[in-house]
Amino acid sequence: MSTGQHAATGLEDVSFVHVGLPDLATSQIDTLTTIGGLTFGSPIFINAMTGGGGESTYEINRSLSIAAKETNIPVAVGSQMAALKDREERRTYEIVRKVNPDGLVFANLGSEATLQQAREAVDMLEANMLQIHLNVIQEIVMPEGDRDFRGAIERIAAIAESIGVPVVVKEVGFGMSKETAKKLFHAGVTAVDVGGFGGTNFSKIENLRRQKALRYFDQWGIPTAASLAEVHTAFQNQTVLASGAFKMLLM
Ligand SMILES: Cc1cc2nc3c(=O)[nH]c(=O)nc-3n(C[C@H](O)[C@H](O)[C@H](O)COP(=O)(O)O)c2cc1C
Numbered sequence: 001m002s003t004g005q006h007a008a009t010g011l012e013d014v015s016f017v018h019v020g021l022p023d024l025a026t027s028q029i030d031t032l033t034t035i036g037g038l039t040f041g042s043p044i045f046i047n048a049m050t051g052g053g054g055e056s057t058y059e060i061n062r063s064l065s066i067a068a069k070e071t072n073i074p075v076a077v078g079s080q081m082a083a084l085k086d087r088e089e090r091r092t093y094e095i096v097r098k099v100n101p102d103g104l105v106f107a108n109l110g111s112e113a114t115l116q117q118a119r120e121a122v123d124m125l126e127a128n129m130l131q132i133h134l135n136v137i138q139e140i141v142m143p144e145g146d147r148d149f150r151g152a153i154e155r156i157a158a159i160a161e162s163i164g165v166p167v168v169v170k171e172v173g174f175g176m177s178k179e180t181a182k183k184l185f186h187a188g189v190t191a192v193d194v195g196g197f198g199g200t201n202f203s204k205i206e207n208l209r210r211q212k213a214l215r216y217f218d219q220w221g222i223p224t225a226a227s228l229a230e231v232h233t234a235f236q237n238q239t240v241l242a243s244g245a246f247k248m249l250l251m
Helices: 055-071 081-085 087-099 115-125 136-141 152-162 178-186 202-207 215-219 224-234
Strands: 033-035 038-040 105-110 129-134 167-171 191-193 239-241
Touching: 055 087, 081 087, 081 105, 081 115, 087 115, 105 115, 115 129, 115 152, 129 152, 136 202, 136 215, 152 167, 152 178, 178 191, 178 224, 202 215, 224 239
Parallel strands: 105 129, 129 167, 167 191, 191 239
Antiparallel strands: 033 038
16 A cells, blocks of 8 residues: 555554453443544444545545445545535535435535635535544645645634534644644634554655655544543543544454
8 A cells, every 4th residue: 555554553553452340231332432522323434435425535435425324434535625616515514414315424625715605505415513634744845735724723713713513623644742732722623633653644645746746644643542531631632532543443
């Protein structure tokens, strides 16, 4: 695999701590998880990966939504910016709600989104939650990237205050520091998703399209395990979601 990597997640150093005295019956164990007042059947969810629009987005969103419905887990769509810019693309996202009318569906936009755009994205899917992704490194490496990152935290705060559904801010494979998480929790977000380093690598992906590769960023990021430990330790009373590189465990 040329655009991911192995053994850089930190997860290879993580294992369960054995508990010799659990003091419960296995029949008491359930996987119900609550985030921002929403109850999930499982702590596992399908994260965003279908931005862009087009027939492939439609087909993948449809398949993911069927899988989410059958397994009763939440599903996030990829960035809906394509559908906000071009109404024709809306159907490629709306299919997720059509297939799974009662399931938990997450809307998704980048941190450039305004409150108005966030409202449209949530309405488009009757979404239960909104994900806002941070993708600074991808934008820097991407040849046509938008490198003006000003005002993101103010926009996120405005959205979190008024959108009416829980807001999760996520990274996309570069991890999150406790300093960034602190700003986000102060801005009023419901949860952060550390989206750590070690799996999909958007620097490597975008470097494939550059004439002069910015290889420096291929190794940039906080490994998932380190990011999760740092942010969870700093904010034990807040909701911290773990994603990034988990598929590597299954390889
Ligand atoms: C093909 C692809 C498209 C993605 N598109 C989005 C997106 O539109 N919005 C978003 O928030 N994250 C997007 N992501 C990022 C993922 O949600 C995730 O944060 C990232 O891939 C790191 O996790 P991983 O190492 O398990 O792949 C995308 C990932 C992939 C592989």
